[in-house]
Amino acid sequence: MTTTVSEPAGTAPAGAGSAVLEVAGLDAGYGPIQVLHGVDLSVSAGELVCLLGPNGAGKTTTLLACSGMVRVASGDIRLDGRSLLRLSPHAIARRKLAHVPEDRSLFPSLTVDEHLRLCARPGGMDVLELFPELRKRRTKRAGVLSGGEQQMLALGRALATGPRVLLVDEMSMGLAPVVVERLFSALQEIAVSAGLAVLMVEQHVHLALRYAQRGYVLAGGRVRTHGTAAELRERWPEIESSYLGR
Numbered sequence: 372m373t374t375t376v377s378e379p380a381g382t383a384p385a386g387a388g389s390a391v392l393e394v395a396g397l398d399a400g401y402g403p404i405q406v407l408h409g410v411d412l413s414v415s416a417g418e419l420v421c422l423l424g425p426n427g428a429g430k431t432t433t434l435l436a437c438s439g440m441v442r443v444a445s446g447d448i449r450l451d452g453r454s455l456l457r458l459s460p461h462a463i464a465r466r467k468l469a470h471v472p473e474d475r476s477l478f479p480s481l482t483v484d485e486h487l488r489l490c491a492r493p494g495g496m497d498v499l500e501l502f503p504e505l506r507k508r509r510t511k512r513a514g515v516l517s518g519g520e521q522q523m524l525a526l527g528r529a530l531a532t533g534p535r536v537l538l539v540d541e542m543s544m545g546l547a548p549v550v551v552e553r554l555f556s557a558l559q560e561i562a563v564s565a566g567l568a569v570l571m572v573e574q575h576v577h578l579a580l581r582y583a584q585r586g587y588v589l590a591g592g593r594v595r596t597h598g599t600a601a602e603l604r605e606r607w608p609e610i611e612s613s614y615l616g617r
Contacts, residue, residue: 389415391568392437392468392536396446399436405444406432408592414536414568419559421579422572423603424589425615430572431473433589434538437570438470439463450536469529473540473572475521479514483524486513490531496565498527501557519550526554530561537562539571543578551575555582580604590615 390413400406407429414420422430435441437448439460448455455463464470477486483505487498499506502523508516513524522542529537539558543551559582562569573579580586580600587597588610596603596610603610 391416391451392570393449393452394433394437394446395449397433397436397448398444398446399432399441400444401432401441406441406592407436409446410589410592410594412570412587412594412597414570416535416566416568417563418585419562419569419571419583421583421586421600422570422589423576423579423586424595428589429592430589431540432592434470434540434570434572437463437536437538438468440470464532467533467535468538469532469534469536470538471525471529471540471542473544475525477513477521477525477528480512482510482512483516484509486524486528487531490528492532494533495531496527496533496561498531501530501561502527518546519554522546522550522554526558534567536568536570539569541572541574543573543575551578555579558582576607577604580607588615 392414394410394412397407397410398405410429410433412420422433424430432441436443437455439455439458439462443456450466450468453466455466455468458466499509504520505523505527508520513521516524526539542554542558546554555578558569561567571579580603583600585597585599586603588595588603
């Protein structure tokens with residue numbers, strides 16, 4: 372049985388009515404293997420929303436389906452009310468959806484400047500203003516950057532395109548805590564100041580719930596519960612024991 376966090380009486384659910392990204396009844400997977408089962412979620416402008424759950428829950432698959440990289444069997448994915456189904460990944464990117472994958476997908480032999488020039492679009496953000504740490508590394512190849520600098524470059528490359536929606540997969544993977552705090556804080560500020568809708572997958576649960584406004588918990592390819600970050604923090608022991616097998 373799916374349990375959801377109830378909203379206060381007389382109020383609409385968070386994100387309702389102004390959602391930039393909407394996922395409705397999503398079934399998706401790889402070949403004959405169905406991974407997602409009826410996933411519903413939404414992200415509004417200026418909102419940072421996290422996807423939480425154990426390995427194999429379907430979190431990365433959800434992001435890949437949104438960016439057109441995984442087959443959608445049924446349901447819908449909408450950006451500003453327009454369906455993204457049957458669009459190629461590059462056509463979805465032109466609709467202003469940017470995806471930062473877990474492996475960052477940088478070109479090791481290209482410099483910071485070359486990455487940013489390749490991706491810069493009208494309306495894109497000033498990445499060197501957002502991440503001044505990269506300014507002194509502009510002529511350095513991505514392959515010699517630290518892990519934190521590489522993650523800043525991966526985020527910056529996506530932001531340089533001027534997205535409406537930003538998908539981020541495991542931003543904290545392999546990074547020092549001080550760097551992770553810096554990145555989360557920057558992403559939260561960017562979401563609010565630019566009116567960006569951010570959907571992120573994150574294993575660092577308590578940190579994600581400190582910076583996100585809302586969260587969804589996936590297990591077995593289904594949304595098992597959702598709510599504001601404060602509600603999920605309060606209920607986390609119950610959530611772990613009920614859905615995450617801990």
